[in-house]
Amino acid sequence: MRKQHLDGILKSKIFWAIIAELAILIVCGILRPDFFRLKWIDQTGMWSGSLIDIINYSSEITIIAMGMSMVIALGGTDLSVGSLMAVSGAIALKLLRWDVVEFPTPGDFTVRPFALVILVPLVVCALMGAFNGTLISRFKMQPIIATLVLMVAGRGIAQITTNGKQFTTMFEPFRQIGLGGFIVPMPVIITIVVVTVMALFTRKTSFGMFVESVGINRNASRVSGLRSNRIIMIVYIITGFLAGISGLIYSSRISSCDSNNAGLNYEMDAILAVVIGGTSMTGGKFSLAGTVVGSLVIRTITTLVLFLGINPDAIMAIKAGIIAVVIVLQSEPVRRKMSELGKNRKQAIGGEARA
Amino acid sequence: MQDVILEMKQIEIQFPGVKALDKVDFTLNRGEVHALLGENGAGKSTLIKCLTGVHHMDAGTIMLDGKSITPTSPQAAMQMGISTVFQEVNLCPNLTVAENIFIGRQPMKFFQIDWDTINSRSTQLMDRMGMNIDVTRPLSSYSTAIQQMVSIARAVDVQAKVLILDEPTSSLDENEVKQLFKVVRDLKAEGLGIIFITHFLDQVFEISDRITVLRNGKLIGEHLIGDITKLELVTNMIGKDMNEIFNLKRAEQKPSAANVLKAENIGIPGKVEDISVELKNGELLGFAGLLGSGRTETAEMLFGVTRPLQGTVQVNGTDAKIRDPLDAINQKIAFCPEDRKRDGIIGDLSVRENIYLAVQAKRGFLHPMSRSEQMELARYYIDLLSIATPDTEKKVGELSGGNQQKVILARWMATKPDILILDEPTRGIDVGAKAEVQRLMLEMCEKDDMGIIFISSELDEIIRCSNRITIMRDGAKAGEVDGENCTQSDILSIIAGEQKGGTQA
Ligand SMILES: Nc1ncnc2c1ncn2[C@@H]1O[C@H](COP(=O)(O)OP(=O)(O)OP(=O)(O)O)[C@@H](O)[C@H]1O
Ligand SMILES: [Mg+2]
Numbered sequence: 001m002r003k004q005h006l007d008g009i010l011k012s013k014i015f016w017a018i019i020a021e022l023a024i025l026i027v028c029g030i031l032r033p034d035f036f037r038l039k040w041i042d043q044t045g046m047w048s049g050s051l052i053d054i055i056n057y058s059s060e061i062t063i064i065a066m067g068m069s070m071v072i073a074l075g076g077t078d079l080s081v082g083s084l085m086a087v088s089g090a091i092a093l094k095l096l097r098w099d100v101v102e103f104p105t106p107g108d109f110t111v112r113p114f115a116l117v118i119l120v121p122l123v124v125c126a127l128m129g130a131f132n133g134t135l136i137s138r139f140k141m142q143p144i145i146a147t148l149v150l151m152v153a154g155r156g157i158a159q160i161t162t163n164g165k166q167f168t169t170m171f172e173p174f175r176q177i178g179l180g181g182f183i184v185p186m187p188v189i190i191t192i193v194v195v196t197v198m199a200l201f202t203r204k205t206s207f208g209m210f211v212e213s214v215g216i217n218r219n220a221s222r223v224s225g226l227r228s229n230r231i232i233m234i235v236y237i238i239t240g241f242l243a244g245i246s247g248l249i250y251s252s253r254i255s256s257c258d259s260n261n262a263g264l265n266y267e268m269d270a271i272l273a274v275v276i277g278g279t280s281m282t283g284g285k286f287s288l289a290g291t292v293v294g295s296l297v298i299r300t301i302t303t304l305v306l307f308l309g310i311n312p313d314a315i316m317a318i319k320a321g322i323i324a325v326v327i328v329l330q331s332e333p334v335r336r337k338m339s340e341l342g343k344n345r346k347q348a349i350g351g352e353a354r355a
Numbered sequence: 356m357q358d359v360i361l362e363m364k365q366i367e368i369q370f371p372g373v374k375a376l377d378k379v380d381f382t383l384n385r386g387e388v389h390a391l392l393g394e395n396g397a398g399k400s401t402l403i404k405c406l407t408g409v410h411h412m413d414a415g416t417i418m419l420d421g422k423s424i425t426p427t428s429p430q431a432a433m434q435m436g437i438s439t440v441f442q443e444v445n446l447c448p449n450l451t452v453a454e455n456i457f458i459g460r461q462p463m464k465f466f467q468i469d470w471d472t473i474n475s476r477s478t479q480l481m482d483r484m485g486m487n488i489d490v491t492r493p494l495s496s497y498s499t500a501i502q503q504m505v506s507i508a509r510a511v512d513v514q515a516k517v518l519i520l521d522e523p524t525s526s527l528d529e530n531e532v533k534q535l536f537k538v539v540r541d542l543k544a545e546g547l548g549i550i551f552i553t554h555f556l557d558q559v560f561e562i563s564d565r566i567t568v569l570r571n572g573k574l575i576g577e578h579l580i581g582d583i584t585k586l587e588l589v590t591n592m593i594g595k596d597m598n599e600i601f602n603l604k605r606a607e608q609k610p611s612a613a614n615v616l617k618a619e620n621i622g623i624p625g626k627v628e629d630i631s632v633e634l635k636n637g638e639l640l641g642f643a644g645l646l647g648s649g650r651t652e653t654a655e656m657l658f659g660v661t662r663p664l665q666g667t668v669q670v671n672g673t674d675a676k677i678r679d680p681l682d683a684i685n686q687k688i689a690f691c692p693e694d695r696k697r698d699g700i701i702g703d704l705s706v707r708e709n710i711y712l713a714v715q716a717k718r719g720f721l722h723p724m725s726r727s728e729q730m731e732l733a734r735y736y737i738d739l740l741s742i743a744t745p746d747t748e749k750k751v752g753e754l755s756g757g758n759q760q761k762v763i764l765a766r767w768m769a770t771k772p773d774i775l776i777l778d779e780p781t782r783g784i785d786v787g788a789k790a791e792v793q794r795l796m797l798e799m800c801e802k803d804d805m806g807i808i809f810i811s812s813e814l815d816e817i818i819r820c821s822n823r824i825t826i827m828r829d830g831a832k833a834g835e836v837d838g839e840n841c842t843q844s845d846i847l848s849i850i851a852g853e854q855k856g857g858t859q860a
């Protein structure tokens with residue numbers, strides 16, 4: 001019984017993702033002896049340190065990757081999330097600085113109540129997710145193509161929203177989203193809330209299983225009474241909404257909007273986080289816990305590259321390399337080889353014992 | 356023995372929780388048909404998969420033509436001369452029939468695929484199988500039976516020493532089986548060794564020379580065909596005496612029962628037209644007919660899988676709008692589909708999840724069943740249908756074919772329907788389980804007053820269980836007979852169109 005347990009762990013993908021994360025952390029620790037040190041900062045009332053930074057800066061990816069996990073479980077991909085982040089930031093900033101002529105100070109804000117500054121971008125992003133979902137479920141478009149539409153158009157929409165200007169805000173409540181915090185930075189708190197809500201939503205209801213079922217066999221799911229179109233729709237709406245949250249965090253961090261660079265390549269990182277976390281690109285079972293680890297792995301790699309003093313332009317290449325290794329480690333043939341090795345060793349040990 | 360072509364010795368393989376094969380020996384001669392029999396989950400397909408390199412066996416040797424071999428994939432096995440038709444049709448639905456037959460071994464001409472040869476050769480092959488179809492249409496446009504014939508055609512076409520047929524006849528009707536057997540006899544005369552797996556004992560006695568029986572992964576015995584009777588064989592297979600399973604009693608029809616389902620003139624022009632179905636509470640209505648006669652299409656219309664373009668459906672006397680399967684489920688209809696791989700199993704989900712899926716779909720995802728309710732449901736049906744699985748969490752895709760079929764049956768029984776539509780529910784399940792399913796059907800009619808529509812290509816099964824039998828031909832209703840006083844030949848003559856069906860009930 002215990003042996004079987006161990007076997008299961010060795011074969012589970014999340015286990016290898018955690019091993020990878022620990023390995024990279026240890027390398028970081030060797031390079032920077034103070035890497036694991038946490039310091040309490042009195043002025044901000046928060047802990048600070050490299051580990052906190054890693055979690056903090058992985059927030060945007062983790063949040064969109066929660067949606068991406070389900071998108072991928074359905075056998076799809078959502079390329080538009082990065083652009084949706086830009087849209088969300090642009091709308092928020094536009095609402096903050098509606099009338100720049102009359103209110104020239106960035107510390108003020110012009111559309112009241114403040115809740116609108118948060119809600120409108122989120123609703124717009126959710127609607128854009130609904131647009132993706134409609135193309136995919138009703139019009140049976142390939143998810144890659146369908147979401148490419150908003151991936152390209154989204155940044156244009158963001159540009160138009162702000163008339164191509166890059167607004168800045170010093171409005172404190174808004175800046176709190178990305179820069180504030182309570183014991184830990186605010187993005188970490190938001191991430192914890194989002195992850196918890198998503199975990200409860202997918203596993204305490206049957207939604208997670210329905211998503212997996214549709215992703216594994218859409219036909220059979222339909223015959224079994226699942227309305228797959230509705231499920232696909234909900235998943236893309238959630239993903240759009242989550243991209244909106246990430247966009248707010250991002251633009252709050254830079255206290256500004258940036259239609260060209262906000263969320264750039266984040267869709268790739270989110271997809272990678274999901275895959276490293278053990279969810280297969282062919283759809284089916286997904287693991288939100290795995291995705292969280294995957295997102296941390298990606299951010300830790302970035303940190304490592306910065307430590308090594310390598311040109312940040314090379315980050316993409318290095319990430320790709322490490323990720324390739326992780327994915328190969330998780331692949332079916334390698335895992336089978338591993339478990340066969342394990343089996344042989346067990347037999348060998350058994351043989352010795354008998355001898 | 357003389358002329359041995361294939362010899363497997365002491366084959367062993369262990370899956371998590373099951374020893375699927377335990378020191379199994381198997382030999383095959385040139386020019387013989389060797390039947391491999393056993394209950395669902397006995398290890399038949401697994402033995403085949405070891406032989407063809409799908410699974411890596413833990414121990415044992417395989418000798419082909421006197422040489423030791425270790426195939427690593429079905430392709431490799433094929434190159435060594437082992438051609439296989441797997442239990443689960445393994446073709447690409449989006450490719451044409453011809454492409455499916457030649458995929459992986461396309462003939463080339465001037466560095467290009469030689470389409471003319473592919474298409475003409477495929478037509479020939481399908482002709483040989485007695486199938487006159489357009490090979491340039493996508494495979495998905497044809498029924499399960501034709502798909503099965505296509506995969507057989509594909510296997511037969513390669514130059515092989517050993518041909519393996521894993522339940523090739525599970526969705527074929529009598530004529531097609533006849534065609535297949537003709538081809539098999541030809542191949543046998545050419546000196547091929549043929550391994551034939553099936554749950555139809557009549558077919559075993561018709562075509563095989565030798566029989567090997569497996570039970571729970573162990574070799575039980577090897578017999579020449581003349582040395583054993585059918586009853587002994589069954590006893591060997593299931594390990595207990597099964598006399599009583601052959602005398603089932605049809606459910607008593609209550610004369611006063613009300614119509615639970617009434618469909619009038621439903622149809623989709625060009626496919627099936629003008630079908631009227633009446634089903635009473637507690638009645639078992641059989642659907643007989645050839646493949647492609649419209650039985651499955653009718654069932655799919657009743658369940659909203661496809662939407663009828665004409666006609667009306669009433670459930671319990673009131674008009675029912677059934678736009679998709681969920682609507683049907685809400686009307687307390689259940690439908691166990693014919694093609695379990697396409698419409699049935701969710702392979703990567705567990706047995707438990709597969710069983711409670713339809714019940715949960717009906718409740719909606721916001722009202723989840725508690726874990727203990729799920730477990731209880733799963734355990735109940737695993738027990739009731741004796742589904743061979745080590746636990747509730749095993750992936751359904753890893754169960755044996757017949758056990759997958761039982762899981763789907765369980766999924767639909769669990770919805771506690773008023774109307775149960777079963778499309779070939781006994782496909783691929785062993786003799787014992789088949790009798791058990793039939794017994795359950797009758798019990799549900801009698802005790803729960805359920806109305807059941809039962810589609811099957813096996814006439815004796817239909818006649819044995821049905822109160823009334825609707826016979827379909829060419830997408831229309833050809834006749835209807837009373838289940839109690841009718842014979843196979845009555846039905847066959849209506850199917851053949853020689854006689855208009857008896858009383859219109
Ligand atoms: N890929 C797999 N992983 C784990 N267990 C498996 C796998 N394939 C088969 N098994 C198990 O091995 C046993 C034998 O299965 P097998 O498919 O050989 O049965 P079978 O004799 O072909 O039955 P059927 O008549 O239902 O097709 C079953 O208990 C099944 O659950
Ligand atoms: Mg089998």
